[in-house]
Amino acid sequence: MPSTETVAEPLVSLRDLHLSFASNPVLKGIDLDVYRGQAVSIIGPSGSGKSTILRCITGLLQPQRGCIRVGATEVHTLAKEAQRIELRKRVGFVFQQYNLFPHLSVLENLVIAPRKVLGRSRVDAEKDARALLAKVRMEHKADAYPGQLSGGQQQRVAIARALTMRPELILFDEVTSALDPETVGEVLTVIRELTEEGMTCVLVTHEMRFAEEISDIVYFTENGVIVEHGSAAQIFQNPTSERTQEFLRHALGDPGRRPVIAHDPYLLTNLSRYSLSV
Ligand SMILES: Nc1ncnc2c1ncn2[C@@H]1O[C@H](COP(=O)(O)OP(=O)(O)OP(=O)(O)O)[C@@H](O)[C@H]1O
Numbered sequence: 001m002p003s004t005e006t007v008a009e010p011l012v013s014l015r016d017l018h019l020s021f022a023s024n025p026v027l028k029g030i031d032l033d034v035y036r037g038q039a040v041s042i043i044g045p046s047g048s049g050k051s052t053i054l055r056c057i058t059g060l061l062q063p064q065r066g067c068i069r070v071g072a073t074e075v076h077t078l079a080k081e082a083q084r085i086e087l088r089k090r091v092g093f094v095f096q097q098y099n100l101f102p103h104l105s106v107l108e109n110l111v112i113a114p115r116k117v118l119g120r121s122r123v124d125a126e127k128d129a130r131a132l133l134a135k136v137r138m139e140h141k142a143d144a145y146p147g148q149l150s151g152g153q154q155q156r157v158a159i160a161r162a163l164t165m166r167p168e169l170i171l172f173d174e175v176t177s178a179l180d181p182e183t184v185g186e187v188l189t190v191i192r193e194l195t196e197e198g199m200t201c202v203l204v205t206h207e208m209r210f211a212e213e214i215s216d217i218v219y220f221t222e223n224g225v226i227v228e229h230g231s232a233a234q235i236f237q238n239p240t241s242e243r244t245q246e247f248l249r250h251a252l253g254d255p256g257r258r259p260v261i262a263h264d265p266y267l268l269t270n271l272s273r274y275s276l277s278v
């Protein structure tokens, strides 16, 4: 597990976030902090507002009330799209759908944003791209096109692509839920390595065992509120709220049969059978 050592100021801070879609209140007073180097997971039932929270952090959605701060940026005050684009250069976002450009090779998918958005030279951007492809074990597919890759391979490329922007933090929104069980583990391995290297990550995931293993802090959301949050050990082994207990009972099954998680990519490939979409 990554270090839980923290500095005084959180990198991401959400305070009393309220957001409605038309007359449907979806976030009802969310408080959440992410410190540099932490891995924070958000778990909870479908429709509880997890993706909405991530979209608020990147400025893709504007809350009606509350404060969002990322570093020195007061996200809730950003009025111009250009300002939000600046923010998104610093915040990587990886979704369930990898959204790679199908007409570009893997390498070109990684080179395009640093060239166009950061103004980096081709030589530099390509060197970085190849190093990041090696990091996610995809260097051998640099010249392939996304359509020639498995879902897990495409998702690893998508993670490498997010890293090309050298973000301060990365948000992962259910990045394994569209994958075949055999390829889930290879993506989780990449995310685990990033957290071990101290990358600040916020993960929305249904992979409960994975969340328990890699998270410093876990937030449990239901119906637009944070029901409780705490260390992974506290939330998974000793949750105080009845709702959290019920959710985890359902998501994890019989706690008497909990598997031991080893740092072994082979074992990780079998993780998904312990996860449930609820
Ligand atoms: N663009 C939108 N317009 C209207 N309603 C929306 C929109 N996006 C989300 N919602 C609603 O907001 C609520 C929270 O959605 P959200 O996607 O944040 O849930 P979630 O916790 O991520 O769920 P899941 O686990 O299924 O991904 C849901 O009731 C959803 O229908």
Ligand SMILES: [Mg+2]
Pocket (backbone or CB within 6 Å): 050, 051, 052, 173, 174, 204
């Ligand atoms: Mg979601």
